[in-house]
Amino acid sequence: xxxxxxxxxxxxxxxxxxxxxxxxxxxxxxxxxxxxxxxxxxxxxxxxxxxxxxxxxxxxxxxxxxxxxxxxxxxxxxxxxxxxxxxxxxxxxxxxxxxxxxxxxxxxxxxxxxxxxxxxxxxxxxxxxxxxxxxxxxxxxxxxxxxxxxxxxxxxxxxxxxxxxxxxxxxxxxxxxxxxxxxxxxxxxxxxxxxxxxxxxxxxxxxxxxxxxxxxxxxxxxxxxxxxxxxxxxxxxxxxxxxxxxxxxxxxxxxxxxxxxxxxxxxxxxxxxxxxxxxxxxxxxxxxxxxxxxxxxxxxxxxxxxxxxxxxxxxxxxxxxxxxxxxxxxx
Numbered sequence: 001x002x003x004x005x006x007x008x009x010x011x012x013x014x015x016x017x018x019x020x021x022x023x024x025x026x027x028x029x030x031x032x033x034x035x036x037x038x039x040x041x042x043x044x045x046x047x048x049x050x051x052x053x054x055x056x057x058x059x060x061x062x063x064x065x066x067x068x069x070x071x072x073x074x075x076x077x078x079x080x081x082x083x084x085x086x087x088x089x090x091x092x093x094x095x096x097x098x099x100x101x102x103x104x105x106x107x108x109x110x111x112x113x114x115x116x117x118x119x120x121x122x123x124x125x126x127x128x129x130x131x132x133x134x135x136x137x138x139x140x141x142x143x144x145x146x147x148x149x150x151x152x153x154x155x156x157x158x159x160x161x162x163x164x165x166x167x168x169x170x171x172x173x174x175x176x177x178x179x180x181x182x183x184x185x186x187x188x189x190x191x192x193x194x195x196x197x198x199x200x201x202x203x204x205x206x207x208x209x210x211x212x213x214x215x216x217x218x219x220x221x222x223x224x225x226x227x228x229x230x231x232x233x234x235x236x237x238x239x240x241x242x243x244x245x246x247x248x249x250x251x252x253x254x255x256x257x258x259x260x261x262x263x264x265x266x267x268x269x270x271x272x273x274x275x276x277x278x279x280x281x282x283x284x285x286x287x288x289x290x291x292x293x294x295x296x297x298x299x300x301x302x303x304x305x306x307x308x309x310x311x312x313x314x315x316x317x318x319x320x321x322x323x324x325x326x327x328x329x330x331x
Contacts, residue, residue, distance in 0.1 A: 011052030015190035019182035030177045031057035038174045039152040041181030044231030047152040055108040063107030066100050071116040084136035105145045114151035126170045184226040206241040212248035220251045
């Protein structure tokens with residue numbers, strides 16, 4: 001049932017998992033500042049919504065929110081898009097063209113996939129971050145704009161600085177505040193809320209509804225590692241709606257794709273990484289780690305056994321009824 005928990009007016013996907021609550025706490029803490037923000041997360045995990053939330057919860061919320069995907073434009077087009085151009089700067093430029101930095105004045109500029117920006121543009125962005133000045137293409141003098149930069153990437157930009165793919169000085173300038181968006185496999189307990197949010201759009205686009213799932217279908221969704229995150233979830237649900245006239249959706253109508261290369265190995269790797277990260281953040285405590293993933297302790301223990309992840313005897317005891325308060329460890 002759809003209710004107020006769906007956060008209809010929020011730019012963020014809904015959620016109540018521990019991983020998502022940690023993200024919300026971080027957002028509320030950093031949004032009011034004037035510092036740049038770097039949002040890191042896998043493709044399809046909801047970085048755009050996080051960027052919009054930073055703007056919405058900031059002191060600039062009355063100003064414009066302007067976004068550009070740095071991977072969608074070549075170097076020359078992206079430069080003109082960001083910084084603007086004066087008349088005659090290039091063929092077809094018949095009038096002065098304001099750039100996104102000018103349009104976002106007193107607001108927020110969201111640079112999605114900033115890691116795809118060329119070295120030359122990285123230098124110009126760094127200059128703007130240092131002194132607030134920029135030069136439109138073909139201009140002879142600098143202009144200024146009061147803009148907060150929020151950038152996002154699915155790449156490991158810190159590692160990219162070691163290979164020369166990304167400027168270290170720009171990394172340190174952008175990464176003053178870093179927000180990590182958890183992948184969907186870390187917040188499986190949020191699936192009902194997320195599906196609830198996606199439902200109206202899916203029903204409208206597919207011409208069928210209301211979207212509902214059987215318990216077996218929900219279980220099938222909860223067993224998947226979701227390498228494509230929310231984007232993959234939306235695709236799976238749309239395909240299921242179109243493939244059957246029977247509602248609620250049954251488990252057999254939920255068709256989950258695997259990458260063509262080493263599908264089983266990739267899913268296994270994703271699940272193993274999820275378990276290791278959860279155990280590390282919970283200091284090896286099985287109960288706390290299971291809660292972070294949204295599984296029972298017994299299910300987590302079974303999956304660890306299946307993956308060959310070794311546990312100590314104290315971890316085994318954590319799964320048994322006991323009054324002992326000793327924490328478990330993970331090797």
